[in-house]
Amino acid sequence: MTTDVTDTGLGTIRAGILGGGFMARVHGTASRDAGGELRAVATSSASGGRTAAQALGAERAEADADALLDAADIDVVHICTPNATHAALALRALAAGKHVVCEKPLATNVADAQQLADAAVEQGLIGAVPFVYRYHPMVREARARMRRGDVGELLTLDCSYLQDWMLLPDDDDWRVQSASGGASRAFADIGSHLCDLIEFITGDRIHALSARTRRVFAERGGRAVDTEDIVAVLVETESGALGTLLISQMAPGRKNALTLELHGSRQTVRFEQERPEELWIGARTGSRLLLRDPATADPDSARLQRVPAGHAMGYQDAFNGFMADVYAAIGGAEPEGLPTFADGYRSAVLTEAVLESAAHDGRWVQTAAGDRSDRLEVEA
Template sequence: MGKKQIRVGMIGYKFMGKAHSHAYRDVPFYFDGDGVPVMQAICGRDEGALKAAAQKLGWASCETDWRKLIERDDIDLIDIGAPNNAHAEIAVAAAEAGKHILCEKPLAMNTEEAKRMLEAVNKAGVVHMICHNYRFVPAVQYAKKLIDEGKLGKILHIRANYLQDWIMDPSFPLVWRLKKEVCGSGALGDLSSHSLDLARFLVGEFKEVNGMMETFVKERPVGEMSGGLSADVKGEAMGKVDVDDASIFMARFENGAVGVFEATRFAGGNRNGNRFEINGTKGSIRWDMEQMNTLQLYSADDQAGMQGFRSINCQEEVHPYAGAYWPPAHIIGYEHTFINLVAELMNGIVSGQSPAPNFEDGLINQTVLEAVQKSAETGRWVSVSEVR
């Protein structure tokens, strides 16, 4: 029986477009699933830059209107890498056209949009997934396995931070990631959304939160992203920054665990400091994206005199996903998190099941983000149930 070809139409071609394209190209090389992505069409507004990206990244054709992309009969999966304020409209239209959907995070601008998106995919019966790629790091998956096996005992704490420094210069331009009407929130939605998704994956569901948000640079020169996290100033106009540069919140979980979360783009020297530590009654784990293949484990079962954190290189065949790549300790990188995610998505489309994290997770994540925003505005603890 031959493999099922899954024809992809992708919206966006810069930072995430490059990461997703690489995953579609490489997933058949490493994984033997029954679904094979076909890079059918890429979509963007700048026709010249779009054609150059299509040729470089390996896409067969281009569209400058996402509506035309969705209307095409030769597209099975719509990959949404557009800015946050476009997610809902595109996803609902794609679902109504019977297309499977992969959407970048955060899922939507608010819970109401997220609910509409979830209702649309459920009504259409299409497969859906949200791109929280850090779930698919082998070390993170192994941490999940250890927790599920009870190696850490009852989970008591999580402390997570996601620290970057790419907008610390006050002359860095006002790009779409710094405009509330386009992105919804700043460091909270961009960075904390990853941390809280990992917390839900590893620890459990949030019960209530208490947060604060701060904007350090209130005005910037107008500009636009130019690839990765770089940007160019356009002219001499200045614009108001109306999203958070930093967010900090405490959390209580349904299972009794507690947590502290920090996200900022003003932590000098931190290029991509996505980290967490989880403590249980029998042990603890630590993980740092900048050393993504290493999981630190402490076990209270170790004999006296030998206790302490040990470093595990999660690149052996017993570690999730690692066996698809190289011999032990031949290190994989950031791009492989997307390959692992796409491998799960291809399997999901073939089987008709939406792999986690999907739009249901996206909606729950959105309610936590909204609860943090509400708490920052009111100065009180906010139950997640208040914004559902």
């Protein structure tokens, strides 16, 4: 079972949400599931805030972000606003003494992400980024098997994250323009999840990469597009494993197909986010499909399994598990695998590396592995 906020000794955690869209609804549901109280919501307009507060079941709407951040009855701020606003809002929230859960990307550049990671540590506050796919129980099972040595030495990776919501020329979204979404769209939006999961499961960081990007349509919705639709990446990990990553928001029929296939010297493990109850274990002889079951799972996987085997768990369950760990950390616990602002910073480093490589015709870019001292080096 996940750690409930009532176990922290802190009492009820009071939450405020900035934003009123889909992710705000997911955050609100997860906050309540963790035992929190949703005190206030604010959006880009006062009227929008009132509508969002009613839809989310918050106690009140604040006139704007500043009013919410200054509120004395809020312990944690959930930032679910457009990407370009994340860094300033998160820094302001930390300065106000609030814990922060900020949607990814944490920031649209490395310098801002590092500032936030450092600020959270310096101020003794929890800063978390929802890399929630870590909270699928079968992801934790895969990680445990890697740690135990069941898979052996990591040799190669074959991974992808495919969607189709931007397939057509009239498909549009605020993320298509860098002014609101940041310089990267497909990689920062979904490739970040893929790379976080790779490094989380394997414990082996991406040491170098070579990337190519593609923008299929120059305009969407009558506006110029300056972000990528598709990214292909070659990677090398610190241990020497080689791999391919394909990220696309234009793959017909693929809705949220995050897939990792990790080939070791003893076994292969394959996880598909759209089939989260399963883990495929490949062997030279006797490959098998492992189904989620708390009775036989590794303890780190079992703690996230809220229902018995045969009762499906999914995305909201994973988000709920993440939020329970965030709120437990606010109460002083140290949950295993909680994604923090340091992980958001790591994602910013990898995003910048992808863009840097693509800008130099796919030249290899090295990314150092320190938690907040990563650097980029473009090879000649």
